[in-house]
Amino acid sequence: MAQVLEAPVLQRIVLPRDNFLLELEAPSMAPEIRPGQFVMAAPCDGLSLPNPLLKRALAVYSVAGKGGAPSRIQLLLKVIGDGTRRLADAQPGSTLGLVGPLGNGFDLEAGKGRINLILAGGIGIASVLLLAEQLARAGEVVELLYGARSERDLVGISDFEKLDIPVLVTTEDGSRGEKGLITEGLKRCLERFPREHLNLYTCGPNPMMQAVSRLAVEHGIPCQISVETKMACGFGVCLGCSIKTLDSYRLACTHGPVFQAETFVWEGENPSSEDTLRRQAGSSSSRRRTGLSHG
Amino acid sequence: MAQVLEAPVLQRIVLPRDNFLLELEAPSMAPEIRPGQFVMAAPCDGLSLPNPLLKRALAVYSVAGKGGAPSRIQLLLKVIGDGTRRLADAQPGSTLGLVGPLGNGFDLEAGKGRINLILAGGIGIASVLLLAEQLARAGEVVELLYGARSERDLVGISDFEKLDIPVLVTTEDGSRGEKGLITEGLKRCLERFPREHLNLYTCGPNPMMQAVSRLAVEHGIPCQISVETKMACGFGVCLGCSIKTLDSYRLACTHGPVFQAETFVWEGENPSSEDTLRRQAGSSSSRRRTGLSHG
Amino acid sequence: MADSSCLAVEVSGLEFRNPVLTASGTFGYGLEFEQFFPLSRLGGFCTKGLSLLPMAGTAPGRIHETPAGMLNAIGLENVGVEGFIEDKLPHLTRCDTRIIANVLGKTIEEFVEIARRLDPIQLVSALELNISCPNISEGGIHFGHDPRMTHKVVASVRSATSKPVWVKLSPNVTDVTVFARACEEAGADAITLINTYVGMSIDVDKRRPMLSNTTGGLSGPAIRPLAVRLVREVYQTVNIPVIGIGGISNARDALEFLIAGARAVQVGTANFVDPCAAIKVIDGLEEHCRRHNISDINELVGSLQVEEGQFFYY
């Protein structure tokens, strides 16, 4: 059940590189949030028409509150265009119009008894803190692989460290952590850990998630991806957010935003029927198989 | 010569009843302003499209600056719709996009050696402070008749009092000054002063200016009105701001916003050719005539 | 409050508790909105366009936001008329609002077949023929851009159903009144307009269309002034009721359409911006009636006062 509400902005923290953290008062919504879910958001500015017209999808970064059920939600956002610009300008004392919680979020069952690697790229980090938190709280093994262009693009690392989650940083310019792409980090993990014990979650720019997915599928490792598409409504009625899976179009908002890497078809990919069969086979086998290694 | 510039907001003063005073840094523009001129203004918000699209016309309320030429301009505005809402939200540190100075402003020559009555209604006060100041500085007799709905709608009175200009307040609810309409105040002035020595300036809501104009024309007193119309450009190219005068359409932005009451045709008025002749006759005689009284 | 009788209207022999419906393609099959408000608040809702067989729609890249509007090329993804009857309607039996089935065929025969299947369905109050969808290559807009075809499809459906037939017109024509007249002559019970305007946006860095379908339909506040004018024109042309659509976000917008001549309105894109938009329109209309001492909203319908002849100087 999604709610429509106006949430007062309690705090606005300016982070490097056009990243912002907003904390909102949302006592009816905060306890309902599951990891990987999102809200549609726009500032309430008293004008007769919002500009841009449509709300923007934002993952719930975190929930907070003193004792008992959480009453506040945190959004972590990076300014890209007009929508995020306006959200980032929201001052404490103003309110945001929210619709949410939306989407299905991550499947945490898949992580049970596994070594869970969370691969976040850039602002994709916003979708995975709650996931990491709940996995860690459930006693699962969790590591964060966090890739960004440069040191200053890394946000929120301390929030993961507070949870005692190991953070493995890669930056494209080498200004912090390993120099290179996050997939290099992943490859090293594939050497470190028995593959059949691994479970992946990823959120970030499409090319990164596509590369991660490819590795995961190749190695038969289950991998959930949280995708970004343009969304008009966020709750399944505009049918605008479709993505392609091996057997049909699906809605990123209500069927997703989390999908299985094995069945997801990336833009530009045109899986032949052979690929399809192979990947479907791989996908079902990767789910069944446990002790098998591809070498 | 109008300029296009981005002026930093230095100060924002919140006044009662949705009135706001904005002080802007505009050293190239401030010295050029003549009384009754206006600017087209909108906040610079970094979005790819302004909302509302068009700038809004605002009189220059005052100019200021330490010693020498003025470097700052003040805008006094009342929130009516989206355009003024956004302007009123402009915080110190942000900037406004301005085009100006625009329009012809008031004819101060007409006030020489006369008793100058300035009739302001509501936010119309914003157009007449500079006028009052310059008339007073030139040693002319000036009085302000200021009408509003209620005491709290009166803004800026102290700015006139600082100039030692007598202020005669009327409010519709009697909460300050005389109870009633500003035309009542005007009628009393018509009894107090010899009409042939009077010169009127007025800015306010249309019904008020129309009533003032009618009195002025009836009594053969010169009267300048500063009109408000919808404006898209403010500098004479959209041709959208036309108003009707006895002999043609005129542009409120470049021919006005100040017009002679005698030749202005109000909305709904449909002067017969007789009226036209009478008013034209009246108009030319009122300009020539000096010592003549209508009794 | 919402049920106060001052808002009741009649369209094509049907009573509506208020003149505010939600537009096809922006309200799913109604069910998706039950989490936000009781559907009984609405005058009614129009289903997503139903085709004879289910359709999967166009490839991803279906929407793009534009100034005060959005382009869409959904390609009429829908569950098909049987899917609607079997999977959706059973959940709507107690929704207590009027359901208008928006339908679409690639041929006249398909239109007729869909109408026949829906005819026995009590829960469906009326059919709305979408002869104006810009996003599929067959059917849709083809019927909406040739008045003879319009007449033919409307007459055929009219004789295939006992339900009121509404026809939804395309604005992408030189003279919409020609089509409205064709509908009236063919026996249509109401005209709904407008569907979207055909438009296109380009990703200038990639030099590719923003939509996978290249073009899409423009909706939202951007087109409202165009819609209001077309509603006015059709209102002045035909005697059957007109239902106004296009960029309605609030009561003021809805009033524009009513005053221009619409007997009812539909809220579309605004449902995405605020799921409760239609409710706000209803509350706002009631507030307007109260403020202006209007005891029956029908007083407003077509009440536009136009000044007599403007004069030009030469």
Added chain:
Amino acid sequence: MADSSCLAVEVSGLEFRNPVLTASGTFGYGLEFEQFFPLSRLGGFCTKGLSLLPMAGTAPGRIHETPAGMLNAIGLENVGVEGFIEDKLPHLTRCDTRIIANVLGKTIEEFVEIARRLDPIQLVSALELNISCPNISEGGIHFGHDPRMTHKVVASVRSATSKPVWVKLSPNVTDVTVFARACEEAGADAITLINTYVGMSIDVDKRRPMLSNTTGGLSGPAIRPLAVRLVREVYQTVNIPVIGIGGISNARDALEFLIAGARAVQVGTANFVDPCAAIKVIDGLEEHCRRHNISDINELVGSLQVEEGQFFYY
């Protein structure tokens, strides 16, 4: 910077230093903008529509702002062709930019007569025939809504002038390509589009139209997606160059039109919002060329890459 040759384009045998002109009715007679920037920065400008005799225009209540756009019913207030030649042109002798005379007649004879009077005027580079103004009852749009009339007026003007003849088309038609073809066949040298869409807004408290003329033309960013699509269609239909107009506020917007197929663009309503809008478009285009290593902006014209056939699932 602005004169850098990467932006130069040729339209109808005329060289333009860049593809950015300003649109008729939004740039006065050019003179009003000299206070903001040297006119020589522009590719050129189009004058306010010139009629045979001066026109006073419609009564007050000529404009109304709408979401991301505005309605206007100026009624072609203008100084007349003689007024332009005698009072305006003498001040433009040193403006060093191309002047396009936008002209309008109530009859074919008037169009021809205006063209004749302008023919000897060196400072005027081309004529732009406004057969698409929605705001006057005679002429204007009448020529633009009947392809035979379009052909006739274009052919007549074509034989009355030695200057390039551009024809400005109305978007208020079912199929603009029919009109574009008629223009091409009649000898037009270029097509400019779009003029405004007919629209209307209502003051819901007074129940009166916002414009004294009841309807007006919608311009601004709101209509850009519609204009881009029409430019694309016409580009794919005719061989003469297309000049794109409609809601251009910045270089990105202009690029949409160029990539869709426009050889040049015109900036309209944006001139009101920011008198320097056209200059910003020019600077932005140059910046884009630099960033994308484009040595000749003509490379971009019509460069849209459209994916092959979309597939639908059923």
